[in-house]
Amino acid sequence: MKQLRIAIAGATGVVGRELLGALEERGHPTDKILLLGSDRSAGEEISYLDDSLAVEKPEADSFRGVDLALLATPFEASRKLAAAAQSAGAWVVDLSPAHRLAPAAEARETAPLVLPGVNDGVLDAPFAGRIVSVPGAPAAALLSALEPLRATFGLVRAHATVLLGASSAGQRGIATLETQTAGLLSGREPDEEEEGSTAPPSPFPHRLAFNLVPQVGDLSSDWSSEERGLRAEAARVWGGEAPVSATAIQTPTFYGVCLEVLVELRRAPEHAEALRQALRGSSRIKVLDAPAEKIYPMPMLVTADPTYHVGRVRLLPDAPTWASLFIAVDNAGRGAALNALEVAERLAARAG
Numbered sequence: 001m002k003q004l005r006i007a008i009a010g011a012t013g014v015v016g017r018e019l020l021g022a023l024e025e026r027g028h029p030t031d032k033i034l035l036l037g038s039d040r041s042a043g044e045e046i047s048y049l050d051d052s053l054a055v056e057k058p059e060a061d062s063f064r065g066v067d068l069a070l071l072a073t074p075f076e077a078s079r080k081l082a083a084a085a086q087s088a089g090a091w092v093v094d095l096s097p098a099h100r101l102a103p104a105a106e107a108r109e110t111a112p113l114v115l116p117g118v119n120d121g122v123l124d125a126p127f128a129g130r131i132v133s134v135p136g137a138p139a140a141a142l143l144s145a146l147e148p149l150r151a152t153f154g155l156v157r158a159h160a161t162v163l164l165g166a167s168s169a170g171q172r173g174i175a176t177l178e179t180q181t182a183g184l185l186s187g188r189e190p191d192e193e194e195e196g197s198t199a200p201p202s203p204f205p206h207r208l209a210f211n212l213v214p215q216v217g218d219l220s221s222d223w224s225s226e227e228r229g230l231r232a233e234a235a236r237v238w239g240g241e242a243p244v245s246a247t248a249i250q251t252p253t254f255y256g257v258c259l260e261v262l263v264e265l266r267r268a269p270e271h272a273e274a275l276r277q278a279l280r281g282s283s284r285i286k287v288l289d290a291p292a293e294k295i296y297p298m299p300m301l302v303t304a305d306p307t308y309h310v311g312r313v314r315l316l317p318d319a320p321t322w323a324s325l326f327i328a329v330d331n332a333g334r335g336a337a338l339n340a341l342e343v344a345e346r347l348a349a350r351a352g
């Protein structure tokens, strides 16, 4: 990919910084990177290799000469930037929900949803547009862990309790949790705004510090937008009905997404070790499962780790086809930026 000119939109955000860090690790040349941000961060300098790169505001001709646009921007910005980049002839990998929730049949034609290791074969078939989207971190983690179990034992259904850290809500999520935690520790209620504060409003529906909130996204029906989104993404990645559901909970941790998953399999595994063996067959999964030695997945272990951690693998008592597992993933890294870059590398290979 080193010869490609790559634009990162949303370069100052949680995911954009991860994308830039991954390109830096790969030694992608400085003169082949363009950083885009909103009005707020235009002009900001970000260090890269031995140099620094200025963040630019997207303009009508920003994507001229760009081969690949990685979009780590909010929904509306991604929609506009994807269209502009595509018309300028660039390949687009969108990390936002803007394209990943399009109806399956229409999107298969124009903007496939691709999860490396699960359905990246779709990139070998022709599709009309130049936009590819990648799943959100919870769907990426759930589907990556279920895939080897589905292949070995067959899948009837799965339900996940998804525990999201504040960084899943971007920079605003992190800043809100920091302010609320520091405030409460100094005896100040989070809704008592500090005089002259220019802090952006909280993205959470209730105080998050020292709390848990069983609502992520809009909750005007039984299932929140986050929960419905995960199910829709599973259906698109697996190419049909997806027998998965989720309960999403916002937790007062900063980084990482964890999932406690209950899964019903078609064929009963002889023992839990058979499940671990199937999971170890995936190069993207690290099985951490020695509870007696206090070894299991935790958010603090996944930062900068390129694998999905899976542990606490058990068969349910008296229910031989039911299993339970616990997953942790770096939401911005493995769960987002690395998947986008793997898709980009495959697109680059396809383009020759």
Ligand SMILES: NC(=O)c1ccc[n+]([C@@H]2O[C@H](COP(=O)([O-])OP(=O)(O)OC[C@H]3O[C@@H](n4cnc5c(N)ncnc54)[C@H](OP(=O)(O)O)[C@@H]3O)[C@@H](O)[C@H]2O)c1
Pocket (backbone or CB within 6 Å): 009, 010, 011, 012, 013, 014, 015, 016, 036, 037, 038, 039, 040, 041, 042, 058, 071, 072, 073, 074, 075, 077, 095, 096, 097, 135, 136, 137, 167, 168, 169, 170, 171, 172, 331, 332, 335, 336
């Ligand atoms: N956080 C996660 O764990 C995660 C995981 C997977 C996917 N995603 C998706 O990735 C996207 C970015 O998430 P994030 O968590 O990185 O958010 P974030 O920390 O809030 O960053 C958003 C970025 O988008 C930029 N931006 C906002 N409006 C823009 C516009 N009109 N034009 C150009 N740039 C604009 C912001 O620039 P300024 O700094 O100038 O405001 C910032 O760089 C979202 O769609 C999110 O759903 C997030």
